[in-house]
Amino acid sequence: MSAPRRLLARLRATMASAAPKLPQLVRLVSSELVAEVCSVYAMRPGDILELIATEGLNPEAVGHTRLRVGEGIVGIVAATGRMLNLPDAQNHPAFAYRPETGEAPFASLLAVPVRRAGHTLGVLAVQNRAPRAYTEDEVEVLETVAMVLAEALAAAGASDGAEEGLASTLQRRFPGTSLVPGLAIGRVVVHGRGQGPGRLLADDPAAELARLDAAVKAMQRGLDELIASSLPDTEAGRVSQAAIASREVLEAYRLVAAEGSWLRRVREVVRGGLTAEAAVDRVAGELRDRMRRIVDPYLRERVADIEDLAGRLVATLGGGGQPRVGVGAILVARRLGPAELLDWHAAGIVGVAVEEGSAAGHAAIIARALGLPALAGMRGVLEALEPEDDAVLDADEGQLILRPELEAKTAYSRALEARNLQRAGWAGLRDRPAATRDGTPVRLMLNVGLALELEQLDSTGAEGIGLFRTEIAMLARGTILDIAEQAAIYRRVLDAAGERPVLFRTLDLGGDKLLPDAPPPVEDNPAMGWRSLRIGLDRPVLLRRQLRALLQAAGGRRLHVMFPMVATVAEFRAARALLTAEAARADPVPAAISVGTMLEVPALLWQLEALLPEVDFVSVGSNDLMQFLFAADRGTPAIAGRYDMLSPPMLDILEALCRRAEAHGVALSVCGEVASRPLEALVLVSLGYATLSMPALGILPVKATLAAADLRTFRPVLEAIRHGADGAASLREPIAAWAREQGLPV
Numbered sequence: 110m111s112a113p114r115r116l117l118a119r120l121r122a123t124m125a126s127a128a129p130k131l132p133q134l135v136r137l138v139s140s141e142l143v144a145e146v147c148s149v150y151a152m153r154p155g156d157i158l159e160l161i162a163t164e165g166l167n168p169e170a171v172g173h174t175r176l177r178v179g180e181g182i183v184g185i186v187a188a189t190g191r192m193l194n195l196p197d198a199q200n201h202p203a204f205a206y207r208p209e210t211g212e213a214p215f216a217s218l219l220a221v222p223v224r225r226a227g228h229t230l231g232v233l234a235v236q237n238r239a240p241r242a243y244t245e246d247e248v249e250v251l252e253t254v255a256m257v258l259a260e261a262l263a264a265a266g267a268s269d270g271a272e273e274g275l276a277s278t279l280q281r282r283f284p285g286t287s288l289v290p291g292l293a294i295g296r297v298v299v300h301g302r303g304q305g306p307g308r309l310l311a312d313d314p315a316a317e318l319a320r321l322d323a324a325v326k327a328m329q330r331g332l333d334e335l336i337a338s339s340l341p342d343t344e345a346g347r348v349s350q351a352a353i354a355s356r357e358v359l360e361a362y363r364l365v366a367a368e369g370s371w372l373r374r375v376r377e378v379v380r381g382g383l384t385a386e387a388a389v390d391r392v393a394g395e396l397r398d399r400m401r402r403i404v405d406p407y408l409r410e411r412v413a414d415i416e417d418l419a420g421r422l423v424a425t426l427g428g429g430g431q432p433r434v435g436v437g438a439i440l441v442a443r444r445l446g447p448a449e450l451l452d453w454h455a456a457g458i459v460g461v462a463v464e465e466g467s468a469a470g471h472a473a474i475i476a477r478a479l480g481l482p483a484l485a486g487m488r489g490v491l492e493a494l495e496p497e498d499d500a501v502l503d504a505d506e507g508q509l510i511l512r513p514e515l516e517a518k519t520a521y522s523r524a525l526e527a528r529n530l531q532r533a534g535w536a537g538l539r540d541r542p543a544a545t546r547d548g549t550p551v552r553l554m555l556n557v558g559l560a561l562e563l564e565q566l567d568s569t570g571a572e573g574i575g576l577f578r579t580e581i582a583m584l585a586r587g588t589i590l591d592i593a594e595q596a597a598i599y600r601r602v603l604d605a606a607g608e609r610p611v612l613f614r615t616l617d618l619g620g621d622k623l624l625p626d627a628p629p630p631v632e633d634n635p636a637m638g639w640r641s642l643r644i645g646l647d648r649p650v651l652l653r654r655q656l657r658a659l660l661q662a663a664g665g666r667r668l669h670v671m672f673p674m675v676a677t678v679a680e681f682r683a684a685r686a687l688l689t690a691e692a693a694r695a696d697p698v699p700a701a702i703s704v705g706t707m708l709e710v711p712a713l714l715w716q717l718e719a720l721l722p723e724v725d726f727v728s729v730g731s732n733d734l735m736q737f738l739f740a741a742d743r744g745t746p747a748i749a750g751r752y753d754m755l756s757p758p759m760l761d762i763l764e765a766l767c768r769r770a771e772a773h774g775v776a777l778s779v780c781g782e783v784a785s786r787p788l789e790a791l792v793l794v795s796l797g798y799a800t801l802s803m804p805a806l807g808i809l810p811v812k813a814t815l816a817a818a819d820l821r822t823f824r825p826v827l828e829a830i831r832h833g834a835d836g837a838a839s840l841r842e843p844i845a846a847w848a849r850e851q852g853l854p855v
């Protein structure tokens with residue numbers, strides 16, 4: 110047996126024994142590595158390293174010799190997280206001589222960091238009298254011992270002095286952007302970091318290598334399936350860039366998984382005596398450390414990929430393919446792919462926080478589809494958290510509270526309980542038709558864009574799909590789907606809806622990045638740029654193909670087509686002409702075709718007399734209408750909430766629109782996010798809106814509020830509030846006060 114293997118075998122026996130471990134460990138390392146000294150320094154609160162065990166130095170120094178992080182060789186190793194191999198340590202400029210240790214005679218020194226879950230817990234060092242550079246094998250073995258030591262130190266509670274000192278036990282609050290509102294309380298699980306490698310040392314490297322190879326193959330198969338299955342259907346996004354990026358990530362995954370040099374390195378480490386899990390963990394850690402010093406964002410991203418991949422591999426080695434430790438947990442991730450989020454959802458997580466992510470990202474859309482409270486953009490959470498920390502994810506207020514103090518946790522638990530009770534009460538509403546207390550019927554419909562959301566039709570009791578965002582499937586694929594592919598999706602949607610109507614909105618792409626043959630234009634204001642119907646009209650082939658796919662999917666059924674971002678009647682007419690031309694060729698012809706427009710561009714409000722006689726329906730896209738009306742970008746957190754739908758200008762506009770639509774007998778709905786908020790929904794209904802379309806999460810709460818509200822009482826109140834507005838920016842407070850007085854669940 111080679112010396113390193115023998116050391117690891119004996120180490121295994123030492124760690125398994127019940128006896129005090131540290132003195133044995135340093136003695137063992139010192140004898141097996143032929144080092145005159147072996148010492149362990151542990152991190153203490155206040156960034157202090159304390160000598161806690163030694164073989165070869167003065168035993169009296171144990172518990173007394175202390176160094177600051179950054180001080181001396183040991184301090185530098187702790188500060189940088191990198192090993193130092195010095196034949197002549199005493200003449201190193203940073204050498205800090207500590208007479209009480211009796212280390213004067215030792216010339217050479219090898220020191221490695223003791224790290225666990227991204228934190229430095231201490232330093233392990235060996236020293237020799239003779240000046241010598243330690244061999245690569247010796248470095249490798251000492252690093253392996255450091256891993257074992259990390260587990261032992263953590264188990265012994267020494268980790269309370271980890272990197273952040275006492276800070277790592279205190280409550281910390283991280284502000285973020287809410288992707289999906291809601292509240293969750295639970296233990297933290299970290300995506301990609303795995304749950305630690307578990308067993309570290311292996312008896313039989315050959316068997317370990319075989320396990321590793323099998324797991325790599327399984328992981329590759331899993332990735333191929335992930336790429337194949339997530340791109341067409343389960344993956345989706347609102348911004349083409351996100352789709353492209355996600356595709357790149359998946360492709361890079363596949364490449365790295367297939368032949369990356371990191372895997373060769375993992376094999377090498379397994380041959381050295383580590384379990385496959387420990388080797389993967391170790392190599393990912395090495396890469397992480399190396400990458401910490403690289404600024405190039407592209408390279409850093411690649412390392413993040415490997416990190417995620419390593420987590421996947423460790424999970425695969427665990428046998429399940431995905432960790433099954435998510436029940437009741439809050440998932441924290443640097444970045445998250447949509448299929449990964451689905452995996453975690455299946456594992457039972459109750460909330461998700463991603464450091465890098467936006468409302469437009471794929472994970473956000475999946476989270477919304479799953480009704481999973483989600484936050485993005487909290488910098489530094491991953492660094493700050495300890496495995497098993499508790500957290501409160503408050504996606505209503507946009508914050509993650511790590512290690513909440515008892516008071517905060519109790520308050521949030523109470524809020525969550527109240528909410529759950531309320532939900533349980535709402536469940537009974539599912540099969541009741543939506544109506545106000547005075548009996549005014551209201552149609553509540555769904556906004557969706559993913560096949561996986563169709564199930565919500567039944568789970569919410571929605572009366573149909575008021576907005577089907579067709580671009581989502583395209584964004585998911587990163588390319589324009591062909592007619593047959595599109596038709597298959599639309600057919601599935603119509604099949605799921607049955608008798609219930611589905612309003613298909615034609616492509617509402619945020620730019621032209623998905624179009625294969627056009628260079629992306631540089632736009633200062635993409636939201637007001639070449640997007641949506643503008644692309645469809647400039648590239649009529651694209652729009653006609655989509656319309657053909659919709660007609661094919663409808664077959665003989667009824668078809669509703671809605672055009673987005675219409676700014677002029679002429680644009681609507683041009684789009685409708687394309688539909689008419691396609692419909693003329695359709696076989697079979699749909700039972701009926703309804704054509705409508707979204708109202709998102711304020712200019713259209715002044716063309717209603719020309720527009721309304723020509724449309725079958727209009728749906729207010731309040732997300733865009735608000736942003737254009739108030740000149741306030743909908744994606745800029747700094748101005749989110751600055752302007753209110755419940756404001757005199759919006760209410761005046763919405764009311765006037767409603768009167769005009771009634772006069773022309775045109776069906777009118779609202780499909781922006783505001784429709785999903787109970788107070789806004791109540792106001793919309795009292796203004797005369799009979800159809801509201803919204804994300805699934807909104808349906809039951811809105812139904813509950815409407816059922817409790819009497820419009821005969823509310824209308825004059827709203828009238829009076831609007832009348833007395835006197836330049837107020839928002840009428841929310843007085844409206845909410847009335848709702849509270851009435852005991853409405855808003």
Ligand code: PEP
Nearest residue numbers: 709730731732733780781
């Ligand atoms: C809107 O603008 O209100 C709308 C529903 O469309 P989207 O959110 O897809 O832009």
Ligand code: MG
Nearest residue numbers: 709730732733
């Ligand atoms: Mg819009």
